[in-house]
Amino acid sequence: MGKKVLIIGGVAAGMKTASRLRRRDKDAEITVIERGELVSYGACGFPYYIGDEVKNFNEFTHTPQGIARDVDYFKKVKGIDVLTGHEAQKINRAAKTVTVLNRKNSEVTEMPYDVLVLGTGATPVRLPVPGADLEGIHNFWFPWEVLKVKEEITANNVTDVVIVGAGFIGMELAEEFNKIGVKVSVVEMQNRILPQMLDLEMAELAAKPVAAAGINLYLEEKTVAFEGEGRVAAVKTDKRTITAQMVIVAVGVRPNVELAREAGLAIGPSGAIAVNEYMQTSDLCIYAGGDCAENTHRVSGAKIFAPMGSTANKHGRIIADNICGDMVKYPGVLGTGLCRMPGVEAGSTSGSRQHGP
Ligand SMILES: Cc1cc2nc3c(=O)[nH]c(=O)nc-3n(C[C@H](O)[C@H](O)[C@H](O)COP(=O)(O)OP(=O)(O)OC[C@H]3O[C@@H](n4cnc5c(N)ncnc54)[C@H](O)[C@@H]3O)c2cc1C
Structure with a gap:
């Protein structure tokens, strides 16, 4: 049996970690917990839906071939279990479990992990x-x-x-x-x-x-x-x-750090979850990436909150590689925007x- 990897958050950082990990490790048991109904969508193009530059909302949620990136797709094509409508409520670090609420039937379960990944994103102010x-x-x-x-x-x-x-x-x-x-x-x-x-x-x-x-x-x-x-x-x-x-x-937005804070993980000076250069939190079995995780500015070395989809995808890739034992360092961000x-x-x-x- 492969290692149990539990991922909280199913958009950029979470789904990139899951997909990259599957490519690298065919045996890992990968489960993604997402409280919303949609996963793996591209929010960066949302403004262009308003002006009809993107005419069909499916373009954000489907592959270029028109296949929905949904629960079935991730199960059948990638062998990844995605639980939508499920909310992670508590991280129990000593037992290495996460308490998860199924919002559809109010059932609560304890889900075990060997490695946990936080990709909980941010919330608008x-x-x-x-x-x-x-x-x-x-x-x-x-x-x-x-x-x-x-x-x-x-x-x-x-x-x-x-x-x-x-x-x-x-x-x-x-x-x-x-x-x-x-x-x-x-x-x-x-x-x-x-x-x-x-x-x-x-x-x-x-x-x-x-x-x-x-x-x-x-x-x-x-x-x-x-x-x-x-x-x-x-x-x-x-x-x-x-x-x-x-x-x-x-x-603006604020990082979603409540789960991490309640579990006693370190929060950085920027208000996002503190991570080392391998994207590990203060508990080395728990990684964090994307908008919820703190970044280091490559020029000043300052710890900053820099919520970007491009960064979230890079984090996800590095987290997956490091779960596989590569121990790749993330050098930080320059704060580039267009x-x-x-x-x-x-x-x-x-x-x-x-x-x-
Ligand atoms: C309109 C718009 C335009 C943008 N344009 C750009 C751009 O041009 N370039 C760029 O780089 N970035 C852009 N971004 C930002 C980019 O979309 C985000 O940085 C990116 O989505 C962050 O990915 P993430 O996976 O970290 O978090 P998110 O996309 O926020 O996903 C986190 C997920 O975690 C889930 N979650 C949180 N807590 C729990 C819990 N306890 N249990 C279960 N699930 C949970 C949430 O429901 C959410 O779906 C844009 C964003 C928007 C909205």
Whole structure:
């Protein structure tokens, strides 16, 4: 019998680990626990579903040959057990088990592991302001949020959208809403667009074609409330009130570290799970990768939270190789990002002066 490898989280880091491990080790018993219903989807293209550049949502969840990357696919093609609708509730390190809740029938089981991998990802930040629970206010992170946004644009005849946060997801979405004729206003607390990526001089250059395309950029403005009866009708900032039938809150994400913290694993200074250069946590039988795991900046050596799909996939590959005994080192990240906006594409490596090393 092969070693029992339990993986929590079934998107980028988790599924990359599972698939790579299967390629390397035909005997390993690989089980993925995922609380959602979809696995192995590509979130990076989600904004392009809004502007119909990606016409069919299946493109995010299917292989290029059109086969769904679902539970059956992973079982039949790769010999990997994927349990969707299952939530890992507790890691019992002494017994080397994970307490798992089947959300479909409320059954709780203890699942044993030889090696455990945490690929629990991140959760979008919500704005703690009055009216935050009104209908029509969305994050744009999980697949169901993306589908809901798309559906509501037509169902609610959305003509005005406010995007809170001018990071790369906010700016990519600004382009897509603009493309389908929705009036876009972006509200950003800092003095520039893409504040983590660009310094002021470059951000001002990049903002010119964006504004020329008709996108309102309200910089150095703080969102203080959402207004409306049942459904959002306006966004109040500290300087103005903006009409909106829909709001996208894209103000960043936080790593999902609760399971790790409760199990006594070390959390790093960035707030993500501390890992060594082999992607092992403070318990060497437990690896962590993707958005939940801390990264080292390759220039400064600083411990940073750098949630990127590209990084999550690299982590997954290295974790699988190290489970096979290779002990490959992950050198860290440079903080490279690219963003397409109307009339301009911006990219940077190592971040802006304020956010970089
Ligand atoms: C709109 C959008 C655009 C993006 N664009 C880019 C881009 O251009 N380039 C780029 O590099 N990255 C991009 N990203 C980021 C990228 O998608 C993430 O960095 C990547 O998905 C992280 O993968 P992950 O496996 O670490 O975590 P996730 O994708 O968050 O997956 C973690 C999974 O773990 C599950 N989980 C958590 N806790 C438990 C538990 N206790 N039990 C069971 N399951 C659990 C969650 O349900 C989730 O499905 C984008 C993201 C979005 C939303």
